[in-house]
Amino acid sequence: MEANVEVKAKEVIKSPSGFSVVWRELIKDKLALISLIFLIGVTAFVYGTAIFLDQEEIVKVDLFSIYEPPGEEFILGTDYGGRDVFGQLIIGTRNSLSIAILVTLMTGIIGIIYGLVSGYFGGHIDNIMMRILDFFLILPFTMIVIAFVAIVPKYSVWTFSLIMTAFLWMGIARLVRSKALAEKELDYIQAARTLGTSNFKVVFKHLLPNVSSIIIVNMTINLAGNIGLESGLSFLGFGFPESTPSLGTLLSYARNPQTLEFRWWIWVPASLMILLLMLAVNNVGTALRRAVDARQRRG
Amino acid sequence: MGFLKIEDLKVHFPIKGGLFGRTIDHVRAVDGVSFTLEKGKTYGLVGESGSGKSTTGRAIIGLNHVTSGKVYFEDKEITGVTKAKSDFRKDIQMIFQDPYSSLNPKKRVIDLVAEPLRNFEKLSRKEERIRVQELLELVGLNPESILKYPHEFSGGQRQRIGIARAVALKPKLIIADEPVSALDVSVQAQVLNFMKEIQDELDLTYMFISHDLGVIKHMCDHIGIMYKGRYVEEGTAKEIFDNPQHIYTKRLVAAIPDIDPRKREEMKQFRAEVNSEYEQSYNDYFNEEGLAYGLKPITDTHLVALPEKG
Numbered sequence: 001m002e003a004n005v006e007v008k009a010k011e012v013i014k015s016p017s018g019f020s021v022v023w024r025e026l027i028k029d030k031l032a033l034i035s036l037i038f039l040i041g042v043t044a045f046v047y048g049t050a051i052f053l054d055q056e057e058i059v060k061v062d063l064f065s066i067y068e069p070p071g072e073e074f075i076l077g078t079d080y081g082g083r084d085v086f087g088q089l090i091i092g093t094r095n096s097l098s099i100a101i102l103v104t105l106m107t108g109i110i111g112i113i114y115g116l117v118s119g120y121f122g123g124h125i126d127n128i129m130m131r132i133l134d135f136f137l138i139l140p141f142t143m144i145v146i147a148f149v150a151i152v153p154k155y156s157v158w159t160f161s162l163i164m165t166a167f168l169w170m171g172i173a174r175l176v177r178s179k180a181l182a183e184k185e186l187d188y189i190q191a192a193r194t195l196g197t198s199n200f201k202v203v204f205k206h207l208l209p210n211v212s213s214i215i216i217v218n219m220t221i222n223l224a225g226n227i228g229l230e231s232g233l234s235f236l237g238f239g240f241p242e243s244t245p246s247l248g249t250l251l252s253y254a255r256n257p258q259t260l261e262f263r264w265w266i267w268v269p270a271s272l273m274i275l276l277l278m279l280a281v282n283n284v285g286t287a288l289r290r291a292v293d294a295r296q297r298r299g
Numbered sequence: 300m301g302f303l304k305i306e307d308l309k310v311h312f313p314i315k316g317g318l319f320g321r322t323i324d325h326v327r328a329v330d331g332v333s334f335t336l337e338k339g340k341t342y343g344l345v346g347e348s349g350s351g352k353s354t355t356g357r358a359i360i361g362l363n364h365v366t367s368g369k370v371y372f373e374d375k376e377i378t379g380v381t382k383a384k385s386d387f388r389k390d391i392q393m394i395f396q397d398p399y400s401s402l403n404p405k406k407r408v409i410d411l412v413a414e415p416l417r418n419f420e421k422l423s424r425k426e427e428r429i430r431v432q433e434l435l436e437l438v439g440l441n442p443e444s445i446l447k448y449p450h451e452f453s454g455g456q457r458q459r460i461g462i463a464r465a466v467a468l469k470p471k472l473i474i475a476d477e478p479v480s481a482l483d484v485s486v487q488a489q490v491l492n493f494m495k496e497i498q499d500e501l502d503l504t505y506m507f508i509s510h511d512l513g514v515i516k517h518m519c520d521h522i523g524i525m526y527k528g529r530y531v532e533e534g535t536a537k538e539i540f541d542n543p544q545h546i547y548t549k550r551l552v553a554a555i556p557d558i559d560p561r562k563r564e565e566m567k568q569f570r571a572e573v574n575s576e577y578e579q580s581y582n583d584y585f586n587e588e589g590l591a592y593g594l595k596p597i598t599d600t601h602l603v604a605l606p607e608k609g
Contacts, residue, residue, distance in 0.1 A: 187401035194360050195464060196388040196418040209405040 025291040028298040032287035035280035042277065043097060050094045058087035059243050070265050077265040079253060081242075088245040089269050095157055095240070096247040097277070100226040102161040103168060108219045110165065111172030112208070118173070119180025120203050126177070133170050141167045142238075149238045160240070164229065168222075175218055179211045213292040220285035224278045231274050247274050302504060303336040303359070303472060308368035310351070310358045328354040330528035330590070331368070336472070336521075341498070341505040343519030343536070345512065345551070351528040352508045353396075356474045359506075360393050372472070389419050392465040396477040398457035402449040408435070409445040411460060415467045434463040437500075439493065455486035462494070466501060474506045479514060491518060512555050516540060521600075524548050529591045531584075534601035544603040546584045547591075550577045 026033050062082035070077045076086040118129040148163050149155075183189070184207065192202050227247075233239040234248020235255075242249055250270035254260045259267065290296040309332075311325040329351040336342045344352045357363040359370055361377070370378045377387045392415075395401035402411055412431045416422055422430065432442035438459040440452075449457055458478060465473055475494070479487040491514060498505060507518050515522060516536060523533045524547070532545045543549045553573040557566050583606060585591060591604040 187395045187397055188403040190357075190362055191393070191395055191401045191461075191464070192403070192414065193362065194388070194391075194393045195415040196385075196468075197414060198418075206403050206406075210403070 021297070022288060022291045025287050025297060026284075029283075029287045029290075032283045035283035038276065039280045039284065042093070042273075046090055046093045046097065049090050053087055053091060055091055055245075058084055058091060059245060067263055069263075076269055077263070079266050080256075080259075085250070085266055085269065088250055089247075089273065092245040092247045092250055092270065093273055093277075095244065096227060096230050096274075098157050099161050099164070099230045099246075100223055102157070103164045103226045103229070104219055104223045106161065106165040107169040107172060107222065108215065110169040112176050112215060114169065115173040115176025116180050116203050116207055116211070119177040120184050120199070120207055122181065122184070126181075130177075133173060136167065137170050139167065142233075145233060146238050155240075156244070160230070164226070168226075172215070172218055172222070176211055176215065179214055180207055183207055183210050217285060217289045217292055220281060220288055224281035224285065227274065227277050227281065302338040302373065303506075304369075304371040305335070305355075305359065306333050306369040306371070308332045308355065308358060308370065309366045310354050310363055311366040327528050329358065332525070332528075332530055333368075334523055334530070334533060336504055336506060338471070338504055339498075339502060340520040341507055341518050343515040343522040344506065344508045344525060345510065345515055345522060346525035347510060349527075350525040352510075352525050353476050355525070356393070356476050356506060356508050360391055360474055362393075389468045390471045392468065392470040392473050394458075394461055394465050394473060394475040394478045397481050398454050398461055399481070401461055402457055404449055407446050407448060408460060411449070412445075412463050412467060415464060419468055430467075434467055435460075437466070437497065438463040453486075454482050455490060458482060458486075458490055459493070462490075462497075466497060466503075469501060470503070472504045472506065474508070476508045477510070478507075480509065480511065487514070494518075512551065516555075524551065527590055529604070530594055530602070531591045531604045532602065533594065534598075538598070538601045542601075544597060544601070545591075545605070546577050546580055548603075549573055 026036060060083070062078075065074070065078050065082040066080055068074050068078040068082070074084050074086065076084075076089065079085055079088070114129065114133070118126045144167070145163060152159060189202060189206060192206050197206075230239055230246060231248035231251055234246055235252045237252065239248045239252075240246045247270045251267055251274070254267035254271075290298065308329055309327070310329040311327050313322040314324045314326060315321065316323045332351075332355055334342070344355060346352045354363055358365050365378050368378070369376055372387050372391065375387070377385070377391075409428065409431050412434055413427050416427060416430060428445065431445055435442045435445065440456060440459055440463070444451075449460065452460065458481075462478075478494070479490050482490060494505070495518070497503065505518070507515065509515050519536050521534070522536055522539045524531050524539070524545070526547055532539065532543065532548045539548060540552055543552050550573050553570050557563075584604070586606075592606045593604060594602040595605050596602050
């Protein structure tokens with residue numbers, strides 16, 4: 001009996017399941033495949049090396065090695081404080097990626113739950129929840145973040161991610177709600193209710209799997225946006241202080257015309273990293289989007 | 300008291316409009332319907348589309364909000380109970396019209412069929428699998444296909460999965476909302492005969508909602524005919540088909556196709572007669588709003604919506 005069921009399980013996997021469809025799409029789209037490999041490579045390298053690097057050591061000012069061009073001692077040279085740019089790049093990429101991933105996951109979780117509840121229950125609950133969401137939408141995001149930076153003296157990846165999350169969950173909540181509204185009218189939701197399934201189970205076991213495709217695609221695209229988000233704020237001077245390197249802080253050194261013109265090694269690597277990361281995530285995202293929609297599939 | 304008793308059931312849907320989405324009017328989907336079901340029998344609810352027959356069925360099981368009226372099941376009132384784990388949920392089940400949308404596409408057969416079992420019975424994984432396989436065998440599906448997805452089955456097979464789900468808890472009453480109208484004719488007969496078989500086997504009562512008179516004639520002991528949310532005639536299958544009293548019923552019964560080509564002319568003429576009678580006497584049988592009158596008994600079981608003047 002046991003063995004029989006095992007054999008059956010293997011046969012079932014053969015019928016195109018979610019993962020195999022996505023995989024075939026990636027194989028067909030070479031750009032997306034290269035992007036995925038690049039992403040995995042960079043992430044593994046950055047998180048791996050960052051374990052062995054001492055952030056305190058890297059951000060320590062060394063007046064004897066200011067503005068060293070790339071060379072043997074410093075692979076990517078040093079900045080105006082004599083700090084190793086390569087070390088900063090690795091720690092910075094890790095910090096920026098951590099923020100992007102954290103913000104994407106947290107906005108995802110909040111947005112999905114909010115959207116599902118609002119869409120499934122509908123009526124007055126939906127009305128009230130959507131008005132609260134509208135309120136969050138009209139808040140001036142940048143101004144509040146700037147005020148936050150002024151109030152909180154020392155903030156970390158976590159606090160930064162939390163404040164970002166507070167203003168970025170609305171998009172996915174709206175998307176999930178609209179999909180849930182359409183999906184809940186289908187008979188299988190009604191059928192689940194006549195079979196005595198509780199609302200909680202209907203929402204998370206029936207509704208969620210059926211809106212999951214749109215969520216995965218949307219969250220991937222969001223991830224690309226969130227990498228740029230931190231850099232943008234740091235560039236403006238409202239991101240991390242120099243003691244916490246990130247791609248944005250490295251980039252902001254380019255505000256100095258001298259650095260911009262003569263000391264390319266400080267800001268070019270960070271800019272390239274942002275560009276490549278965002279492009280790569282977007283490429284994977286578009287491949288995922290095609291995999292979800294059968295009409296657009298290439299594989 | 301009856302097994303399932305419905306008293307003056309009304310389901311009205313608001314029409315929103317104007318400033319601030321006020322309710323300006325109501326759609327009277329079901330407008331005062333009363334009937335009783337007997338245990339072990341099949342009750343047919345017939346009517347054209349939009350006559351409120353599906354809404355009646357869904358209101359009984361609690362999927363539609365009941366505006367007024369009472370529903371009693373085994374002498375207990377179940378009107379407006381929306382709690383997921385009420386006792387009656389176990390005893391009343393529903394078979395849905397569309398076998399394509401009534402099964403969650405992301406779930407395997409074992410999860411679909413075991414869903415009611417997980418809600419009401421505490422079974423171990425192994426017991427659960429055995430029960431699901433028994434149920435699949437009962438509905439004539441391969442018990443080894445428990446790990447397949449619904450899209451790997453044909454329409455008829457999917458409807459059987461729906462039936463397996465409905466009978467999993469050994470219910471007393473099954474509301475079948477046009478269970479075969481999405482299937483092609485050869486599969487219809489298969490599913491209907493199968494439903495009859497399990498009726499004897501599991502001692503089920505059916506409430507059969509359909510617009511297909513052929514199906515109703517084949518399945519039902521008692522029939523109720525609905526028009527615009529009201530009953531126009533109610534009686535045993537024999538009374539309805541052999542002795543229709545209301546002009547709407549007459550016209551409906553006359554519309555049943557006859558496969559004998561020699562009677563073609565005869566039938567054509569008969570239908571023309573019924574149709575002209577319908578047009579002439581329409582105002583006698585329906586009030587100013589085009590609604591049916593209240594039911595009046597002709598015999599013990601036969602009730603017809605006739606006007607006061609007779």
